[in-house]
Amino acid sequence: MTQATQQAAAGIAEREREQKQHRIAFVLMAAFFAFGPALIYPVFLMKVMCFALFACAFNLLLGFVGLLSFGHAMFLGMGGYVAAHTAKVWGLTPELAILCGAAVSGVLGLVSGLIAIRRQGIYFAMITLALAQMVYFFCVQAPFTGGEDGIQAVPRGKLFGLIDLSNQLAMYVMVAVIFFSGFLLIYRIIHSPFGQVLKAIRENETRAISLGYDINRYKLLAYVISATLSGVAGATNALVFQLAALNSVHWTMSGEVVLMTLLGGLGTVFGPVVGALVLLAMENYLAQLGAWVTIAQGVIFVICVLTFRRGIVGELMAFFKHWSR
Amino acid sequence: MSEIFGIPTQALFGQLLIGLINGSFYALLSLGLAVIFGLLNIINFAHGAQYMMGAFCAWFLLNKLGLGYGWALLITPPVVGASGIVIERLMLSRLYKLDHLYGFLLTFGLALILQGLFRQEFGSSGLPYPIPNALQGGQNLGFMFLPNYRAWVVVASLTVCIATWFLIEKTRLGAYLRAATENPQLVQAFGINVPRMIMLTYGFGVALAALAGVMAAPIYSVNPLMGENLIIVVFAVVVIGGMGSIMGSIVTGFMLGLVEGLTKVFYPEASNTVIFVIMAIVLMIRPAGLFGAQK
Numbered sequence: 001m002t003q004a005t006q007q008a009a010a011g012i013a014e015r016e017r018e019q020k021q022h023r024i025a026f027v028l029m030a031a032f033f034a035f036g037p038a039l040i041y042p043v044f045l046m047k048v049m050c051f052a053l054f055a056c057a058f059n060l061l062l063g064f065v066g067l068l069s070f071g072h073a074m075f076l077g078m079g080g081y082v083a084a085h086t087a088k089v090w091g092l093t094p095e096l097a098i099l100c101g102a103a104v105s106g107v108l109g110l111v112s113g114l115i116a117i118r119r120q121g122i123y124f125a126m127i128t129l130a131l132a133q134m135v136y137f138f139c140v141q142a143p144f145t146g147g148e149d150g151i152q153a154v155p156r157g158k159l160f161g162l163i164d165l166s167n168q169l170a171m172y173v174m175v176a177v178i179f180f181s182g183f184l185l186i187y188r189i190i191h192s193p194f195g196q197v198l199k200a201i202r203e204n205e206t207r208a209i210s211l212g213y214d215i216n217r218y219k220l221l222a223y224v225i226s227a228t229l230s231g232v233a234g235a236t237n238a239l240v241f242q243l244a245a246l247n248s249v250h251w252t253m254s255g256e257v258v259l260m261t262l263l264g265g266l267g268t269v270f271g272p273v274v275g276a277l278v279l280l281a282m283e284n285y286l287a288q289l290g291a292w293v294t295i296a297q298g299v300i301f302v303i304c305v306l307t308f309r310r311g312i313v314g315e316l317m318a319f320f321k322h323w324s325r
Numbered sequence: 326m327s328e329i330f331g332i333p334t335q336a337l338f339g340q341l342l343i344g345l346i347n348g349s350f351y352a353l354l355s356l357g358l359a360v361i362f363g364l365l366n367i368i369n370f371a372h373g374a375q376y377m378m379g380a381f382c383a384w385f386l387l388n389k390l391g392l393g394y395g396w397a398l399l400i401t402p403p404v405v406g407a408s409g410i411v412i413e414r415l416m417l418s419r420l421y422k423l424d425h426l427y428g429f430l431l432t433f434g435l436a437l438i439l440q441g442l443f444r445q446e447f448g449s450s451g452l453p454y455p456i457p458n459a460l461q462g463g464q465n466l467g468f469m470f471l472p473n474y475r476a477w478v479v480v481a482s483l484t485v486c487i488a489t490w491f492l493i494e495k496t497r498l499g500a501y502l503r504a505a506t507e508n509p510q511l512v513q514a515f516g517i518n519v520p521r522m523i524m525l526t527y528g529f530g531v532a533l534a535a536l537a538g539v540m541a542a543p544i545y546s547v548n549p550l551m552g553e554n555l556i557i558v559v560f561a562v563v564v565i566g567g568m569g570s571i572m573g574s575i576v577t578g579f580m581l582g583l584v585e586g587l588t589k590v591f592y593p594e595a596s597n598t599v600i601f602v603i604m605a606i607v608l609m610i611r612p613a614g615l616f617g618a619q620k
Contacts (some may be wrong), residue, residue: 134601295441301434
């Protein structure tokens with residue numbers, strides 16, 4: 001065999017092993033969310049799934065295009081507000097309310113993306129943060145969001161007008177279906193030719209341009225997809241808790257999703273899910289301690305950046321790779 | 326009572342003064358951010374928290390040690406600056422070889438820790454800090470009343486900004502600094518201790534934030550959250566001005582403060598968002614910012 005074919009064979013073997021790992025991890029994750037409600041409070045698990053989808057959508061940008069958006073809360077929050085408003089005031093069924101939330105977040109993503117992708121790197125982070133702050137002030141003042149009170153007592157309604165979602169099990173199944181569809185969609189995007197171009201942009205933007213790719217269009221499309229899926233996550237979350245409030249548009253939420261992704265493993269497929277689970281569990285236990293939640297988040301941030309940059313899943317993968325040799 | 330565009334002049338000038346005060350803080354803070362970014366390539370998210378620490382340091386000096394405003398102006402910047410140097414040595418210096426986004430995330434984590442600790446200790450209602458005796462009262466300018474303390478803040482901030490500009494653009498030390506921004510390896514080869522320069526630059530930027538905090542203490546109450554919303558506005562100011570020039574960040578800071586003040590008079594609903602709207606427009610027309618170099 002020539003060297004080139006040897007390398008190609010090694011590459012294929014590597015990919016097959018990766019796919020096998022992903023399959024095992026996916027089965028474990030599915031089992032966790034299928035049997036979890038027997039052991040863990042189901043509403044908490046629904047929250048985990050919503051935020052896991054949010055973090056996966058965020059990871060699509062940071063982990064695979066290398067764009068750090070520090071304003072993703074605007075999509076989560078807007079999706080939530082729109083779904084809550086359409087479900088409560090317009091009386092839409094839950095699936096339509098979620099679609100409305102996703103559509104508005106997608107349009108918001110298109111507009112803010114057109115502005116933000118004009119700069120790269122650290123500027124991109126600052127611009128998205130500033131735009132999200134603008135959306136936050138809009139939500140504080142706009143009449144339909146209910147200001148400080150938020151939109152309360154949002155009806156969960158009947159899915160397709162048939163299935164009553166006030167039944168906890170039905171709601172759980174719906175959230176799980178949404179989460180897994182979103183997750184698989186993102187997985188498909190990452191492993192598609194489109195995803196390969198995104199990774200090429202992350203690795204070497206100049207080379208991607210010289211290969212003839214219109215990188216701004218790719219970035220914008222990835223940004224809009226991420227925004228839309230974040231909107232789905234926010235809308236679903238609003239229906240689960242029957243509440244849309246200001247905290248999900250605040251910049252601390254943007255920071256939280258960065259932390260979930262970083263802690264779980266940047267640029268890994270399952271990292272954001274693990275990160276969301278760990279972080280939400282921590283917040284749940286520390287909730288009575290007030291400002292200590294913020295302090296703990298800050299400490300995790302510092303530790304992740306200084307010594308734990310691969311995150312939980314990244315470290316595990318490195319461990320297995322080392323061990324299997 | 327005279328009016329301009331149907332707005333009483335008193336209200337107009339009052340808001341312009343508030344705008345000028347806000348602009349002073351925007352200018353001081355964005356100047357510090359620009360100085361740090363120039364050499365470290367890091368956007369210091371902890372800047373707002375360090376500004377808050379400056380205000381708390383002044384409060385401590387007054388209430389625990391009985392040292393007044395003058396002492397606070399002298400002691401606070403070096404103390405908080407020193408804490409910045411510790412952060413730079415222990416943490417930031419480990420990240421220079423990595424993507425610059427990690428520095429941003431690290432300082433974000435630090436900001437959460439600092440704000441959380443102060444909030445845990447002092448709550449979020451805010452502590453009063455009196456205006457120093459020497460600067461109480463005000464001048465009647467005929468068309469408006471100008472409180473002495475506010476005049477002092479504007480003048481002091483302008484002076485500090487221009488002194489910093491002079492230091493960086495016109496002195497030998499500043500020349501080293503600018504050279505190290507361009508090419509640190511080469512400057513190091515000439516026998517200049519670049520890591521120490523980076524350390525002191527970060528300390529200086531942090532000290533500027535702390536100074537702004539001391540000046541803000543008598544105007545806004547001393548509050549653990551005083552920096553967190555301000556810093557995002559300052560980011561927008563920095564994006565509008567472009568990081569390229571020191572003078573650019575000073576001018577943009579004051580200008581946007583005034584624009585914000587004017588918006589409060591003519592269309593108060595938009596006063597919170599006007600700076601972000603301007604940012605979006607500037608990005609569409611001139612992505613590098615008003616004073617930034619187009620790459």
